Amino acid sequence: xxxxxxxxxxxxxxxxxxxxxxxxxxxxxxxxxxxxxxxxxxxxxxxxxxxxxxxxxxxxxxxxxxxxxxxxxxxxxxxxxxxxxxxxxxxxxxxxxxxxxxxxxxxxxxxxxxxxxxxxxxxxxxxxxxxxxxxxxxxxxxxxxxxxxxxxxxxxxxxxxxxxxxxxxxxxxxxxxxxxxxxxxxxxxxxxxxxxxxxxxxxxxxxxxxxxxxxxxxxxxxxxxxxxxxxxxxxxxxxxxxxxxxxxxxxxxxxxxxxxxxxxxxxxxxxxxxxxxxxxxxxxxxxxxxxxxxxxxxxxxxxxxxxxxxxxxxxxxxxxxxxxxxxxxxxxxxxxxxxxxxxxxxxxxxxxxxxxxxxxxxxxxxxxxxxxxxxxxxxxxxxxxxxxxxxxxxxxxxxxxxxxxxxxxxxxxxxxxxxxxxxxxxxxxxxxxxxxxxxxxxxxxxxxxxxxxxxxxxxxxxxxxxxxxxxxxxxxxxxxxxxxxxxxxxxxxxxxxxxxxxxxxxxxxxxxxxxxxxxxxxxxxxxxxxxxxxxxxxxxxxxxxxxxxxxxxxxxxxxxxxxxxxxxxxxxxxxxxxxxxx
Amino acid sequence: xxxxxxxxxxxxxxxxxxxxxxxxxxxxxxxxxxxxxxxxxxxxxxxxxxxxxxxxxxxxxxxxxxxxxxxxxxxxxxxxxxxxxxxxxxxxxxxxxxxxxxxxxxxxxxxxx
Numbered sequence: 001x002x003x004x005x006x007x008x009x010x011x012x013x014x015x016x017x018x019x020x021x022x023x024x025x026x027x028x029x030x031x032x033x034x035x036x037x038x039x040x041x042x043x044x045x046x047x048x049x050x051x052x053x054x055x056x057x058x059x060x061x062x063x064x065x066x067x068x069x070x071x072x073x074x075x076x077x078x079x080x081x082x083x084x085x086x087x088x089x090x091x092x093x094x095x096x097x098x099x100x101x102x103x104x105x106x107x108x109x110x111x112x113x114x115x116x117x118x119x120x121x122x123x124x125x126x127x128x129x130x131x132x133x134x135x136x137x138x139x140x141x142x143x144x145x146x147x148x149x150x151x152x153x154x155x156x157x158x159x160x161x162x163x164x165x166x167x168x169x170x171x172x173x174x175x176x177x178x179x180x181x182x183x184x185x186x187x188x189x190x191x192x193x194x195x196x197x198x199x200x201x202x203x204x205x206x207x208x209x210x211x212x213x214x215x216x217x218x219x220x221x222x223x224x225x226x227x228x229x230x231x232x233x234x235x236x237x238x239x240x241x242x243x244x245x246x247x248x249x250x251x252x253x254x255x256x257x258x259x260x261x262x263x264x265x266x267x268x269x270x271x272x273x274x275x276x277x278x279x280x281x282x283x284x285x286x287x288x289x290x291x292x293x294x295x296x297x298x299x300x301x302x303x304x305x306x307x308x309x310x311x312x313x314x315x316x317x318x319x320x321x322x323x324x325x326x327x328x329x330x331x332x333x334x335x336x337x338x339x340x341x342x343x344x345x346x347x348x349x350x351x352x353x354x355x356x357x358x359x360x361x362x363x364x365x366x367x368x369x370x371x372x373x374x375x376x377x378x379x380x381x382x383x384x385x386x387x388x389x390x391x392x393x394x395x396x397x398x399x400x401x402x403x404x405x406x407x408x409x410x411x412x413x414x415x416x417x418x419x420x421x422x423x424x425x426x427x428x429x430x431x432x433x434x435x436x437x438x439x440x441x442x443x444x445x446x447x448x449x450x451x452x453x454x455x456x457x458x459x460x461x462x463x464x465x466x467x468x469x470x471x472x473x474x475x476x477x478x479x480x481x482x483x484x485x486x487x488x489x490x491x492x493x494x495x496x497x498x499x500x501x502x503x504x505x506x507x508x509x510x511x512x513x514x515x516x517x518x519x520x521x522x523x524x525x526x527x528x529x530x531x532x533x534x535x536x537x538x539x540x541x542x543x544x545x546x547x548x549x550x551x552x553x554x555x556x557x558x559x560x561x562x563x564x565x566x567x568x569x570x571x572x573x574x575x576x577x578x579x580x581x582x
Numbered sequence: 583x584x585x586x587x588x589x590x591x592x593x594x595x596x597x598x599x600x601x602x603x604x605x606x607x608x609x610x611x612x613x614x615x616x617x618x619x620x621x622x623x624x625x626x627x628x629x630x631x632x633x634x635x636x637x638x639x640x641x642x643x644x645x646x647x648x649x650x651x652x653x654x655x656x657x658x659x660x661x662x663x664x665x666x667x668x669x670x671x672x673x674x675x676x677x678x679x680x681x682x683x684x685x686x687x688x689x690x691x692x693x694x695x
Contacts, residue, residue, distance in 0.1 A: 111650045112650075113650075113653055113655050114653060115653070115655065119668070119669065119670050120670045120671075120672055121669070121670070121671045121672070121680055121681075121683055121684030122671070122672050122673050122677075122680060123671050123672070123673040123674075123675045123676065123677040123678075123680035123681045123684060124615075124618075124619075124622075124673035124674035124675055124676035124677050124680075125615055125673055125674050125676070126615065126656040126657060126658060126659075126672045126673045126674065127610075127613075127615065127656065127657060128655060128656055129610040129613065129642070129643075129656075129657050130608070130610065130642045130646070130649035130654050130655060130656065130657055131649065131655055133610060133642055133643055133646035133649065134642075134646045134647065134649045134650055136646065137646040137647060155655075158655075159656065159672065
């Protein structure tokens with residue numbers, strides 16, 4: 001519900017900023033915040049930034065000043081009650097803010113007041129006229145348009161007479177408004193109100209609350225615009241991060257489902273896996289590889305990266321469990337040299353320890369990496385370690401946002417996760433992905449072997465068969481498994497079965513040959529016998545003919561003899577004689 | 583304005599512990615609080631530090647940047663420069679008791695000296 005809301009809010013901010021009399025705004029230099037507020041802080045008014053210790057109030061104020069001085073042509077004044085000017089400069093130098101240079105260029109003036117309450121005794125009425133005079137002088141001198149007070153709570157601690165401090169601060173903010181100076185006032189978060197000393201009563205045009213939560217040792221920073229008079233604004237809590245580039249706010253709270261759905265197939269780097277997936281992964285799709293420890297999940301990810309880089313595409317590898325050095329070494333052992341892609345500038349590795357950054361911060365870093373680096377392929381290795389800390393729901397929502405972010409950028413993503421015996425932990429995440437590959441360990445005959453199967457692949461035909469996943473020194477290969485009466489057979493057992501099969505095959509061949517030989521011999525024998533018989537037959541036929549011929553000749557001879565005899569006797573013709581004979 | 587308002591040194595007292603108190607009062611122009619503070623300070627000094635003090639009055643309107651250099655946020659502010667340690671008393675000094683506590687001319691009630 002909340003997520004759907006966020007998108008609507010954000011759109012309405014942008015729409016609202018377009019129509020109607022537009023409130024002039026001062027960009028903060030924090031892009032996400034400018035998006036949420038529809039352009040920045042109210043120009044010529046004061047904004048209260050409140051939050052606990054270490055929530056980033058000071059930094060936000062400083063970034064506002066630096067952005068003004070550097071990018072907007074608006075010089076600024078920092079009045080700090082907390083630290084010395086040198087300390088402020090040193091603190092933000094690591095974020096790339098060169099306050100000294102800005103001060104030399106008369107774009108920034110830092111006034112640091114150190115007030116030691118123990119040193120001060122109050123006797124009668126007073127006012128902050130020196131501060132007004134100093135500001136007046138400075139604003140005049142450098143043409144300042146922005147002023148930041150950090151943090152005014154110190155004043156309440158320094159001067160016993162709270163009523164006077166209150167009245168003077170109130171006067172100060174009106175005074176700034178009269179001079180059309182945009183102010184930022186930081187204040188400590190209070191137990192009951194927004195601030196400990198109720199400053200929100202005086203600075204009421206815009207109030208931003210920063211929150212720094214620790215949940216199971218994972219820190220999460222959030223920003224919320226509580227109030228923005230005269231302007232529509234996003235009301236959700238937005239994750240933010242203090243990065244080496246300063247303050248980064250990420251105005252993403254929703255999972256939108258309007259992505260392009262390219263038909264293009266992306267090779268995974270493992271040929272037979274592409275075959276199982278009917279040609280590879282869809283470009284821009286999300287793949288989950290789940291499996292138990294040591295099933296080769298990372299290797300599969302490394303293959304995808306290797307293949308992408310070999311095509312000249314950029315790849316991003318986010319490591320949640322290992323260091324870049326570790327993965328480099330491990331992948332070299334299976335013949336994948338990721339280091340050369342890093343050197344070629346095609347691969348960016350980022351080791352993101354969840355406990356070091358917090359979920360929201362990771363999201364923000366990821367967003368920046370995608371934007372800056374523009375990878376075609378991303379591998380999130382070991383997302384399971386995210387589940388160590390926060391509740392499942394938070395992790396799922398964070399992963400959903402990560403996938404959302406990557407998908408919106410058209411990045412083909414492979415996330416690998418560790419599963420234990422039950423697969424339920426991955427189920428929540430699996431609905432977010434397009435393809436789910438499962439790597440299993442099959443233990444038999446005292447060895448473990450890996451099996452890969454495609455659990456699902458949206459919008460694509462895919463093989464329903466398991467393949468044995470073999471890690472060789474040339475990378476991962478998929479091998480057909482032997483499916484026998486006892487189930488799937490892998491590894492050495494597979495080799496044994498294969499040898500057995502080869503033996504049986506050989507024996508069958510030999511048997512066949514023998515039978516053929518026997519039969520052939522039989523045929524030859526039968527043919528020989530047949531020849532003999534045919535000879536006999538011919539001989540007997542000849543004999544028969546001879547006998548018959550002889551008989552006929554005998555008959556003819558007898559006839560001739562008889563005729564000759566009859567003629568000799570002057571006998572009647574045969575018919576006569578014969579009739580006479582009986 | 584910035585000229586020291588030195589009163590005559592208390593030669594009559596001639597106490598061995600006697601030392602000159604160097605006091606500086608920051609004000610902003612002739613604002614009512616500033617004027618009151620000057621008057622209150624002079625009265626108190628005459629009463630409690632006769633001939634033992636020197637007052638310097640600094641107008642921050644004349645030189646606003648001095649506020650940053652001298653770390654003066656509120657006026658009137660009275661700074662006890664000598665004797666050490668430095669003490670600061672903020673306000674128009676209308677509360678004499680608080681002024682004396684601030685200057686450590688009189689020990690705080692129940693507090694250590």
